[in-house]
Amino acid sequence: MRSRQNETRSILPAVRNVHALVNSGLMITLAQAGDVLDDPGFRADYVAHLHLSWQLSARFGSPLTATLERFIDACEADEERERLIRTATAGARMATRIVLLLPLGAVVILSALGFDVLGVLFGTPIGWLCIVVAASLVIAGAWWSHRQVAAAARSTVLPGFGYGLVATGVRAGASVEHILHATRSTPLCAREFTHVSALAQASVTWGIPLAGLLEGLAQSTRADEEMRVREAIAQLGEKTLLPLGICVLPAFLVLVAVPAVLSALSATGGFSALVSTG
Numbered sequence: 001m002r003s004r005q006n007e008t009r010s011i012l013p014a015v016r017n018v019h020a021l022v023n024s025g026l027m028i029t030l031a032q033a034g035d036v037l038d039d040p041g042f043r044a045d046y047v048a049h050l051h052l053s054w055q056l057s058a059r060f061g062s063p064l065t066a067t068l069e070r071f072i073d074a075c076e077a078d079e080e081r082e083r084l085i086r087t088a089t090a091g092a093r094m095a096t097r098i099v100l101l102l103p104l105g106a107v108v109i110l111s112a113l114g115f116d117v118l119g120v121l122f123g124t125p126i127g128w129l130c131i132v133v134a135a136s137l138v139i140a141g142a143w144w145s146h147r148q149v150a151a152a153a154r155s156t157v158l159p160g161f162g163y164g165l166v167a168t169g170v171r172a173g174a175s176v177e178h179i180l181h182a183t184r185s186t187p188l189c190a191r192e193f194t195h196v197s198a199l200a201q202a203s204v205t206w207g208i209p210l211a212g213l214l215e216g217l218a219q220s221t222r223a224d225e226e227m228r229v230r231e232a233i234a235q236l237g238e239k240t241l242l243p244l245g246i247c248v249l250p251a252f253l254v255l256v257a258v259p260a261v262l263s264a265l266s267a268t269g270g271f272s273a274l275v276s277t278g
Helices: 011-021 030-037 044-060 065-110 116-123 125-153 159-171 176-182 189-206 210-234 236-267
Strands: none
Touching: 011 065, 011 236, 030 044, 030 159, 044 065, 044 159, 044 176, 044 210, 065 125, 065 159, 065 210, 065 236, 116 125, 116 236, 125 210, 159 176, 159 189, 159 210, 176 189, 189 210, 210 236
């Protein structure tokens, strides 16, 4: 799994253009399409998956149009998941920023109401200690919340794509052994490729066509990943509230309540030695 990179551009328009040319009957090699598909603005992992699928198509004679259509479908599902993740995590990040700023905002409001909170914080040893403790708690809460959001934003790249590649090769007449031999040196889809031999045995045992079994598994893998992402997003609100409650609430008390009480006592002459600067 990896976190998505929003600064890259979508590879889909370029692949759709190449697919349209191939579908019209034009013979295009990977080297010829490289000028269009190897744009550094595209995500490197998508480009690598496209190269692998194109090479397997050329090696085993599977239709390039079907290979490109499979890649387009997988990328569309990936980008839809990315949009879902960006929308959900944007709200969580904004809420986290607002909550983290609450202690500072409360200090400003109390100062405007006449409490000498700033004087206590910056003019007394207890105030200095309050600043250090509150800052440590806020930083810890921000780090913890960021980790929760980053975990929810992780998504598998092109889930089920490996199963689909093998299915395309099998439909073209290639054997599973030859396909796996051709992919043995690539780290892409390695986990899925390792399951294919067992699936081939199962298809023989159950009398199920291997290509159909692999295609069904590719769809279910993609659906499972989408469900996992949706569940992670649904739990994100609770997971981000936990660090904020544990860290920000104590920081609020240390940075606001303690100086406010000391300021009030100092104004009435109580505990003057406690807030004295010496």
